[in-house]
Amino acid sequence: MTVTHVHSIDTAPDPVRWPDIARVPSGVTARFGAPIAARLFRRAASRLDVRVALPDGTNLGSGDPRAPLMRVHRPAAFARRVAADGLIGFGEAYMAGDWDAPDPAAVLTPFAASAATLVPRALQVLRPLVLPGQPAAERNSAANTRSNISRHYDLSNELFALFLDDTMTYSSALFGEVPARWDALEAAQHRKIDRLLDEAGVGAGTRLLEIGTGWGELAVRAAQRGAHVRSVTLSSEQQELARRRVAAAGFADRVRIDLLDYRGVRGEYDAVVSVEMIEAVGFEYWPTYFETIDRVLVPGGRVALQAITMPDARMRATRGTYTWIHKYIFPGGLLPSTEALEQAAAHTALRTEGRLGFGSDYADTLRLWRERFTANADAVAGLGFDATFRRMWEFYLAYSEAGFRSGYLDVQQITLTKGGAS
Incomplete structure (x- = not known):
């Protein structure tokens, strides 16, 4: 290592x-x-x-x-x-x-x-x-979620650009058999995105809903296929940069990015894609998340999720615990288990069709981010982030990498379909 x-x-x-x-x-x-x-x-x-x-x-x-x-x-x-x-x-x-x-x-x-x-x-x-238990103010109710998201994702677009690759993709890459090096990261991020779009059946004319915009790379890749994309985010910083990146790619007429809670989405969609967003939803709202997808997805529609997961017994034993990650990185978050996701979706028409786990790829993604972050420490300081913040961020990236490296955490792409197609 x-x-x-x-x-x-x-x-x-x-x-x-x-x-x-x-x-x-x-x-x-x-x-x-x-x-x-x-x-x-x-x-x-x-x-x-x-x-x-x-x-x-x-x-x-x-x-x-x-x-x-x-x-x-x-x-x-x-x-x-x-x-x-x-x-x-x-x-x-x-x-x-x-x-x-x-x-x-x-x-x-x-x-x-x-x-x-x-x-x-x-x-x-x-x-x-x-x-301590989790503060009531950090529950992921509609009133609190914007604040929770802002505390992490609205830190600074420039900060994230210092350690992410040019795709500005802040989720696990899919290296597969390719060696996990910095010069392979961009292609590995596209491999991850393209697999999700394939699983969701996204092509020309697809009405795609993306829950959790990031900085717009998935929306651009979907628009390149001829899809019409609506993407929702609660980060004003991400929305601003994602809109600029979509426009620069020439797809402003095919991609709409709204500052909106997922619960507020209306309309009908042929496919839904959501990448590492469910971790910010919160245990009590997981059923609402799947109900929302079920409500807006047409019969026969497809869903592709990417989710970080942890063992069910550990999730249930610790779900009420206030952790270092909650306090400093992701307020209100909780990593689901595979079983919890199945249970949350059970009362909808959504049924799991396939899974792909690639936790070791996330460990490598995090290693590359951490190396880049550390190498750019002076530039991070130049943005106004002090030494304590930099140590906090290094610990966060190392802590997360260790979770995947040990096998304690996994990341999965999960494909679901909605029954009822004629």
């Missing part, structure tokens, strides 16, 4: 912008729980293929010099953060510089592979009592 440089914290985190990073927790849970957290971490490290270096010269974990290295610079602060906030604290400790790694994804992969057993079962039952 390629090793990437990790940025050090050369200035203290801004206490206004990053209050929970600038201060180390000092409450009762942090102070009295820190020794327990330290013991649990040592126990976990002893079982995993990692090396942990402490500032006093102590080394934990694997004795294999090839095992990925995690350097804990401030053990007391690290333990307090983990004691107070669990995995949120683990991620915040990275943001604060309490620990780092030459290759954070390599370190996080064995942790992800053992995610279900890192905390002893006897202590797992205490999770709801100790860790």
